[in-house]
Amino acid sequence: MKRKLWIVAALFLVVPGLLFTVSCAKKKVASEPGMMQEESEAAKSAAEKAREEELARQRALEEQRLKEAEEAKRKMIAEERARFENEDIYFEFDSATLLPMAQEILKRKAEYLKANPNLTVVIEGHCDERGTHEYNLALGDRRAKSAMQFLKDLGIPASRMVAISYGEERPVDPGHNEEAWAKNRRAHFVIQ
Amino acid sequence: MRRLNPSRGMARLLFFMGVAVMVFRGVAGAVEYIDINNPFIRKIPIAVPFFQAKTGTEVQAEIAEKGAVRLAETLEFTGFFKILDRAGFLEDPQRMGIETPQIRFDSWTTVGAELLVTGGFEVLDGALAIELRLYDTFKGRLLVGKRYQGARTDLKKIIRRFCDDIIYTLTGQHGIFTSRIAFVSNGTGNKEIYTCDFDGSDPKQLTRTKAITISPAWSLDGDWIAYTSYLKGKPDLFIKNLKDGRSHQVTHEGLNITPAWRPFRQELAATLSFTGDQEIYLLTETGKTVKRLTHNQGIDVSPSWSPDGKKFAFVSKRAGTPQIYIQDVESNVVQRVTYYGRHNTQPAWSPAGDRIAYTSLEGGETNIFIVGIDGKEPVQLTRNAGDNESPAWSPDGNLIAFCSYREGPARIYVMTAFGTDQRRLLTLSGEQTDPAWSPRSQRD
Incomplete structure (x- = not known):
């Protein structure tokens, strides 16, 4: 009798516990697949x-x-x-002769003009302040034209080039010494 | 010695100035007052006392002083005269005699005057009546005298006109007092052409190109100016009529520079480079090519005509360095003028036709020289005064305007054709270059 009571008691304790457990488990089991789905x-x-x-x-x-x-x-x-x-090219005093360095630069310019066949270029001829300005206009013209002729000889059509002399009107260096003069005796190239 | 034909002179004055003039009898005689071979070796001492007002008011005192001072300055500009200091005069200008019988000539010879100018005037209702006389003090003789009537504002014109009479009486040639000087100034930030009176007064801006504008050149009648301008981005020639505004352009590819009007023909010489080579061409006043003048590979530039228009001097590099040459237009015969120096440019043919002024770069210095057209005896006119360039003859051939850097910035100066009396012509803001002396005005 006492043992039965224990069993009953145990049942009482265990079953709800089981029930609880089951319900819990059930709940858990029931809930898990849903979460898994959401999570995935x-x-x-x-x-x-x-x-x-x-x-x-x-x-x-x-x-x-x-x-x-x-x-x-x-x-x-x-x-x-x-x-x-x-990149300007430079000249000696009272000269329009292309120096070796100037020829190298002109070759690069010819390559560039060949690679960019739509470009036309203005070649400006400039002089230092020595000599008188009318003569220097003529000298600047010769400088621009000798650069132009060199490019023409390398295959650049004359129609893509214009020579404009500025004589001594537009020095890059306003100084009155050889250093300034050397910089000012130049041909300058402007893409149109 | 010649004298003005009085009736012709009067008619001209009446017509062009609106100033009436009457000529007094004068006896010039055959005395050489000014040695035209070198008129500047000995300057003639001249006394110009203040003018005498016939009725004395303050306004008239101003005319008396300013008129006399202006007349003395105008004469002094020629380089012929030594103006005597008025402080040393023995005579009271308001009381002294101004006409022959009353003048005490020994009062003037005592102070060293060889010539005397007297002036007497009256102002009535704003109209000015003025009598001006030139005397030889040693001979006690009237050389030239005139009576002018005009507005008070005509005083400057009247004085210049009488100065011209003085020069004509003493040299047999007209003076330069109606001439003007064109030049380049960069005061606005761009080089533009300006003009001023022969003595630097009344400067006016002529071009407003806002581009590099240089090398003015007068036609022989003074009606046209040609110049070079980068108005269109490159050096082109512009030919402008100053009277009626007509204008023409020369815009070939390359250079269109250094215009020079041919005497007695409406033609210009100029340097063009459309062939690839810088050559001198003959153009009409409308800019059309008449013919190519130079035929030489290399720079040919800066033409300057002989006074008869048959030859031109120019710069050529045909011998390796820039030198001055002369070419005959018909025969094309070329003759080299300069042999000294390695950089001779800017030839300017003298009005007398016998000499050429030019600019020489030698030993780092730029100076003005003069040489006979036969190339003999080059004479240096400027030295030890900075760089000097751009010689331009006065129309009478006695003076040369030029550009100098002697005071730092470029300015216009004037000297005699013998290099004496170098002085600044004018001062404007910026720098001034490229003087070009006009001919005498034909109408003023």
């Missing part, structure tokens, strides 16, 4: 998103790269153009 969907979309993000990032990177490449190209073109325009 979330993970899936997250992965998708990440992929997309990654793609976007890569696209952006690619774009950036392209942009940079374009920028670099543009910069290079601008630099080439700037070099073309900034």
Whole structure:
């Protein structure tokens, strides 16, 4: 009798516990598959998103790269153009003869003009302040024209070039010494 | 010695100035007052006392002083005269005699005057009546005298006109007092052409190109100016009539520079380089090519005509360095003029036709020289005074305007054809270069 009571008591204790356990378990069991489903969907979309993000990032990177490449190209073109325009050729006093250095520079300029067949160029002839200005207008004309003839001989059509003499009117260095004069005896190239 | 035909002179004055003039009898005689071989070795001492007002008011005192001072300055500009200091005069200008019987000539010879100018005037209702006389003090003789009537504002014109009579009486040639000087100034930030009176007064801006504008050149009648301008981005020639505004352009490819009007013909010589070579061409006043004048590979530039228009001087590099040459337009015969120096440019043929002024760069210094057209005896006119360039003869051939850096910035100066009396012509803001002396005005 006492043992039965214990069993009953135990049942009383265990069954609700079981029940509880079961219910808990049941609950747990019931809830888990749902969560799993949600989580996998979330993970899936997250992965998708990440992929997309990654793609976007890569696209952006690619774009950036392209942009940079374009920028670099543009910069290079601008630099080439700037070099073309900034690199003057220099002459000796009262001379329009092309020095070896000037010929090298002119060869590079010819390459550039060949690579850019749509460009036309103004060749400016300049002089230092020595000598009188009318004569220097003529000398500047000869300097511009000897550069033009050299480029013509390298295959640049004359129709793409214009020679303009500025004589001694536009010195780059306003000084009155040989250093300044050497800089001012030049042909300068401007892309139109 | 010749004298002005009085009736012709009067008619001209009446017509062009609106100033009436009467000529007094004067006996010039055959005395050489000014040695034309070198008129500047000994300057003639001349007294120009203040003019005498017939009725004394303050306004008239101003005319008396300013008129006399202006007349003295105008004469002094020629380089022929030494103006005597009025402080040393023995005579009271308002009381002394101004006509022959009353003048005490020994008062003037005592102070060293060889010539005397007297002036007497009256102002009535704003109209000015003025009598001006030139005397030889040693001979006690009237050389030239005139009475002018005009507005008070005509005083400057009247004085210049009488100064011209003085010069004509003493040298047999007209003076330069109706001439003007064109030049280049960069005061606006761009080189533009300006003009001023022969003495630097009354400067006016002629071009407003806002571009490099240089090398003005007058036609023989003074009606046209040609110049080079970068108005269209390159050196082109512009030919402008100052009276009626007509204008023409020469815009060949390359250079269109250094215009020079041919005397007695409405033609110009100029340097063009459309063939690739810098050559001198003959152009009409409308800019059309008449013919090519030089035929030489290399620089040919800066033509300057002989007074008869048959030859021109120019710069050529045909012998390796820039030198002055002369070419006959008909025969094309060329003769070299300069042999000294390695850089001779800017020839300017003298109005008398016998000499050429030019600019020489030698030993780092730029100076003005003069040489006979036969190339003999080059004479240096400027020295030890910075760089000097761009010589331009006055129409009477006695003075040379030029550009000098002696005071730092470029300015226009004037000297006699013998290099004496070098002085600045005018001061404007910026720098002034390229003087070009006009002919005498035909109508003023």
